[in-house]
Structure formats: structure tokens, C-alpha cells
Amino acid sequence: MKNKESFLKELQSRLAVLEEAEQQDILSEYAQHIDLRVSGGLTEEEAIRDFGDMEQLVAEILSAYHVKPTYQAPKEKRKLPSPWPALRRGGARAAAFVRRLGGKCSPRKLWKAVAAWWEKVEARLGLNKDFFEEPETVDVLPAAEENAAPAELVAEGPPCSGEMDNKEAEEPVKEKKETAWTAVGGFFRRMGHGLVRLARAAAWLAWNLLLLLCALPFVCLGLTALICLGLLAVLLAQGYPLAGVTLCCLGGAACCAGILGLGSGLIWHRAKPMAQTAGAEEPVLAWEPAEDAERGDVTENDGE
Amino acid sequence: MNAQFKKGVLELIVLESVRKRDMYGYELVAEVSKVVDVNEGTIYPLLKRLTNERYFETYLRESTEGPPRKYYHLTAAGVLYRDQLEAEWDLFQQQVNRFLKEQRS
Numbered sequence: 256m257k258n259k260e261s262f263l264k265e266l267q268s269r270l271a272v273l274e275e276a277e278q279q280d281i282l283s284e285y286a287q288h289i290d291l292r293v294s295g296g297l298t299e300e301e302a303i304r305d306f307g308d309m310e311q312l313v314a315e316i317l318s319a320y321h322v323k324p325t326y327q328a329p330k331e332k333r334k335l336p337s338p339w340p341a342l343r344r345g346g347a348r349a350a351a352f353v354r355r356l357g358g359k360c361s362p363r364k365l366w367k368a369v370a371a372w373w374e375k376v377e378a379r380l381g382l383n384k385d386f387f388e389e390p391e392t393v394d395v396l397p398a399a400e401e402n403a404a405p406a407e408l409v410a411e412g413p414p415c416s417g418e419m420d421n422k423e424a425e426e427p428v429k430e431k432k433e434t435a436w437t438a439v440g441g442f443f444r445r446m447g448h449g450l451v452r453l454a455r456a457a458a459w460l461a462w463n464l465l466l467l468l469c470a471l472p473f474v475c476l477g478l479t480a481l482i483c484l485g486l487l488a489v490l491l492a493q494g495y496p497l498a499g500v501t502l503c504c505l506g507g508a509a510c511c512a513g514i515l516g517l518g519s520g521l522i523w524h525r526a527k528p529m530a531q532t533a534g535a536e537e538p539v540l541a542w543e544p545a546e547d548a549e550r551g552d553v554t555e556n557d558g559e
Numbered sequence: 560m561n562a563q564f565k566k567g568v569l570e571l572i573v574l575e576s577v578r579k580r581d582m583y584g585y586e587l588v589a590e591v592s593k594v595v596d597v598n599e600g601t602i603y604p605l606l607k608r609l610t611n612e613r614y615f616e617t618y619l620r621e622s623t624e625g626p627p628r629k630y631y632h633l634t635a636a637g638v639l640y641r642d643q644l645e646a647e648w649d650l651f652q653q654q655v656n657r658f659l660k661e662q663r664s
Binding site for chain 2: 283288306318
């Protein structure tokens with residue numbers, strides 16, 4: 256009625272709760288016992304009958320592992336509460352958070368701050384150069400920009416510095432120096448703006464490349480998850496118990512899509528920084544009137 | 560013999576059998592069967608439990624016929640446990656015997 260094969264098969268199915276290695280260990284022991292009984296002259300069926308009741312045997316084996324012998328793996332699928340409302344709520348909250356975060360420390364804002372700082376530094380540097388040289392160079396700079404005759408202004412400059420005594424001696428030298436300095440200042444200013452623009456372009460490129468680099472693994476992962484999802488869905492439809500793995504794949508794909516979607520909010524579009532250049536140049540315009548005022552002082556001095 | 564009686568002393572008999580020399584499963588079943596008539600199926604789970612509780616160590620040794628056999632070896636903890644079981648058994652049977660004697664007289 257029962258042979259060794261079917262006995263071992265049934266025993267294994269009852270011991271499914273144990274680790275594979277333990278199952279094999281137990282089965283080999285019983286198989287060997289049956290073999291030895293058979294070689295001793297008994298039939299397989301008699302040898303198996305000596306093991307007694309299968310239920311009791313399994314209960315005793317499992318009790319050696321402190322496993323409840325009546326335990327059976329749950330077969331019916333537990334119904335989970337629908338995850339969509341919670342997901343939607345969570346997604347909306349996350350999106351709002353990222354938007355807020357993006358508003359606070361997006362590359363655009365960051366750039367604005369950097370640009371303002373750079374303008375300040377540039378302004379400081381330009382002023383410092385003027386102070387290092389001689390006070391009169393302050394009026395030379397705007398004069399050069401307006402293409403007015405610099406020589407006249409320079410000639411008028413020295414009185415305000417109070418160097419009346421050395422005026423005649425130093426004048427030609429100063430003239431040369433100052434025209435050279437205006438050229439250098441203009442060059443530096445232009446170079447500064449060029450540098451700013453270059454740095455902006457470089458930062459734009461670097462940031463977007465970094466984003467692209469970060470996005471690549473997620474794209475690959477998402478595509479893999481999608482492919483696996485498709486395969487698993489087919490297998491699942493055929494009746495394989497792959498619901499968990501399929502859900503994992505779905506989750507992975509959704510995660511990747513979500514991360515990419517959120518990441519796309521961090522892309523630095525070129526149009527916005529262009530609008531900011533106008534804003535960034537404002538400080539430059541702002542400190543020009545100050546120079547005009549100084550010039551006004553100079554002309555007053557001249558009047559005296 | 561009463562199955563409950565057998566079950567109680569089976570552990571002691573198994574431990575004592577392996578104390579003298581290492582044995583493999585079938586050999587042990589045969590040895591124990593000499594003392595008490597026991598369901599063969601129940602000895603393997605017992606061996607498993609005693610192994611899980613570190614009273615036995617097992618090792619494989621090639622046999623002349625068939626696959627390698629799993630031998631059981633009594634550990635130091637197993638020896639202590641055996642001695643404890645023997646002491647309990649002695650005390651238990653003395654008490655039962657004394658009680659039976661008292662009732663008879």
C-alpha cells in the first residue's frame with residue numbers, strides 16, 4: 256500500500272516548516288532505516304508500518320524543534336486594506352515638501368545668492384583698487400566708460416587729493432598710469448562678467464549632468480523592475496505563487512518613477528537664470544550714482 | 560508495556576546505549592528495541608531532539624554497503640544529563656517500590 260518513495264514524500268511535505276537541510280537530514284535517516292530493514296528481510300511496507308502513525312511521527316519530529324505540530328502555513332491570502340488613499344496622501348505631502356525644499360534651496364536660488372555675492376566681491380575689489388591707487392581714479396572710471404576726454408578730468412583730479420605741491424611733477428606720469436588703470440579696470444570688469452557668465456554656464460552644465468548621472472541608475476532600475484513585473488505577472492497569471500515578488504517589482508518600479516518625477520523638479524532650466532542676470536546687474540548700477548556724487552564734489556572743488 | 564512508562568525512560572536508555580560507543584541510527588534503534596519494545600519511528604525524533612539540545616554530536620562515516628552513516632556521539636553535557644536522569648530514575652523507582660511495599664504489608 257505504501258512504499259518508501261511515497262512515505263518519504265509525504266513526510267517531507269509535512270516537514271515543510273523546517274529548513275531544507277534539516278528535512279534532508281531527517282529523510283535520509285528514515286530512508287536508510289528502511290533500506291536496512293529491507294536488507295534484513297522485511298518489505299518496505301512492513302518497515303514503514305513499524306514507524307507507526309504518520310501524524311504522531313511528524314508531531315514527535317516537530318516537537319524536537321519546539322515547533323507546534325498542529326501549525327499549518329496559512330494558505331488563504333490575507334486581504335490588505337487598499338493602499339491607494341494613503342499612497343496618494345503621502346505622495347501629495349512628499350511633493351509639497353520637495354516643492355518647499357526646492358523653493359528654499361533650489362539651484363536657482365543658490366545661484367542668485369552666489370551671483371549677488373560675486374557682484375559684491377567684484378564691487379569691493381574694484382573700489383579697493385581705486386583706493387590703492389589714488390582717490391582721483393574714482394572719477395576716471397566712469398569717465399572712461401562715457402568716452403569723455405579722460406585727460407581733462409585727470410588734470411582736474413589732483414586738487415581734491417591735496418597734492419598741490421607735487422602736481423606739476425607728477426602729472427604726466429599719473430596720466431599714463433591712470434589711463435592704463437582705466438583700461439585694466441574695464442578689462443577686469445568685463446573679464447569678471449565673462450567669468451560670471453562662464454561660471455554660470457559651467458554650474459548649469461555640471462548641475463544638470465550630475466542630475467542626469469543620479470537619474471541613470473534609477474532609470475535602469477525602473478526599466479528592469481518593469482520587465483520583471485511583466486514576466487512575473489505572466490507567471491502569476493499561470494498560477495505560480497509569486498504575488499509577493501510581483502508586488503515588490505511593482506513597488507520598485509513605482510519608487511523609481513517617483514524618484515525620477517521628484518528629481519525632474521530639480522532640473523535647472525536655462526530661461527530663469529537669464530531673467531536673473533538683469534537682477535544680478537542691478538548692484539553694479541546701484542553704486543554708480545555714488546561715483547557721480549564724488550564727481551560732483553570734485554567739480555565743486557574745481558569751482559573753488 | 561505501558562507506552563507512557565517507555566516514553567519516560569527511553570531517553571535514559573538511548574543515552575546509556577551511546578555512552579559506551581558511538582552508534583548510527585539503525586544500530587541504536589536495534590539496541591533500544593532489545594530493552595524496550597518501542598515504535599521505531601519515535602527514536603529518530605528523540606535523537607534529533609537530543610542533538611538539538613547538544614547532548615549528541617553527529618558525524619558521517621563511510622560504510623561498506625550503502626551511503627555514509629550518521630553516527631551519534633555523547634557529549635560531556637550528554638554525560639551529565641545521563642547521570643542526572645539515572646539519579647532521577649533511581650530515586651523515582653525507589654519511591655515507587657517503597658510505596659508498593661508499604662501498601663502490601
